[in-house]
Amino acid sequence: MTVQIDLSSKTALVMGVANARSLGWAIAERLLQAGCRVGFSYQGERLRPELEKLTADYPGTWIQQADATNEEDLTALFERVRQEFGQLDILVHSIGFAPRAAMEGRFIDTAPEDWNVALNVSAYTLVSAARHAEPLLTDGASLLSLTFQASQRVVPKYNVMGIAKAALESATRYLAAELGPRGIRVNTLSAGPMRTVAARSIPAFAHLYESAARQSPMNRNATPGEVGDFGLFLLSDLSTGVTGQTLYVDAGASIMTVKMEEEG
Numbered sequence: 461m462t463v464q465i466d467l468s469s470k471t472a473l474v475m476g477v478a479n480a481r482s483l484g485w486a487i488a489e490r491l492l493q494a495g496c497r498v499g500f501s502y503q504g505e506r507l508r509p510e511l512e513k514l515t516a517d518y519p520g521t522w523i524q525q526a527d528a529t530n531e532e533d534l535t536a537l538f539e540r541v542r543q544e545f546g547q548l549d550i551l552v553h554s555i556g557f558a559p560r561a562a563m564e565g566r567f568i569d570t571a572p573e574d575w576n577v578a579l580n581v582s583a584y585t586l587v588s589a590a591r592h593a594e595p596l597l598t599d600g601a602s603l604l605s606l607t608f609q610a611s612q613r614v615v616p617k618y619n620v621m622g623i624a625k626a627a628l629e630s631a632t633r634y635l636a637a638e639l640g641p642r643g644i645r646v647n648t649l650s651a652g653p654m655r656t657v658a659a660r661s662i663p664a665f666a667h668l669y670e671s672a673a674r675q676s677p678m679n680r681n682a683t684p685g686e687v688g689d690f691g692l693f694l695l696s697d698l699s700t701g702v703t704g705q706t707l708y709v710d711a712g713a714s715i716m717t718v719k720m721e722e723e724g
């Protein structure tokens with residue numbers, strides 16, 4: 461039996477591509493390669509030229525500015541989805557942010573306003589995007605966000621972003637429960653550390669990157685291409701039995717506690 465992922469009859473909205481290194485782009489590229497029609501939203505006009513360049517080779521794509529925390533932007537964005545596609549099969553949320561101060565200091569000192577910003581941008585926007593999308597979502601649609609294992613275990617300096625990712629993972633389960641009766645699935649992909657713009661704001665990221673590779677049973681980090689492949693699977697009808705889950709693409713680093721040094 462030959463299994464092919466053909467998304468030529470499907471439509472997708474991808475939120476949160478900043479450049480070619482973005483995990484949102486790794487997933488979007490796979491969707492495009494599978495024939496999906498894809499629209500993109502980006503946070504601010506500064507990011508527009510980069511996204512124009514990335515999508516230039518893909519006829520039929522469109523892009524629209526939308527700050528995911530801004531209700532008016534979201535209303536306009538999903539109105540654009542309605543005009544372009546009429547309905548929506550796939551929604552990718554690839555958005556995260558915490559104020560620098562909250563990641564540089566001690567967790568115990570997290571200021572309430574920094575807490576609110578991090579949880580609002582990184583977790584609540586999945587809920588608000590799903591709410592705006594709901595009337596357009598087809599039965600059997602698939603929603604996907606990106607998380608990180610600092611939600612479950614302590615990653616030094618990740619601080620309030622760990623809390624935001626825990627909220628995102630929990631929101632994934634609540635959304636999956638509510639939207640499940642229509643066959644709509646909601647999952648979150650937990651990626652290992654990857655060198656992106658957002659990663660640059662994590663203090664000691666280089667150390668985190670090296671140590672995750674050492675921790676992995678495969679002695680390496682997962683790649684954005686692997687995130688794209690697994691994202692495509694979760695957004696396709698090959699995964700119709702999977703919802704509400706946090707699924708790891710981290711070359712197994714999260715399963716290990718202590719790793720014995722290799723001999724020799």
Ligand code: NAD
Pocket residue numbers: 475476477478479481482483484502503504507526527528529553554555556557581606607608650651652653654655656657658659
């Ligand atoms: P990235 O910087 O390429 O993408 C983050 C995106 O979030 C950017 O496009 C940015 O514009 C967008 N964003 C931030 N605030 C926004 C707002 N208010 N409205 C709309 N968009 C907003 O970095 P990335 O690493 O690809 O991040 C994508 C997702 O992957 C994030 O949720 C991140 O936490 C997650 N993730 C990243 C890693 C990693 O190591 N890079 C690991 C696990 C999970």
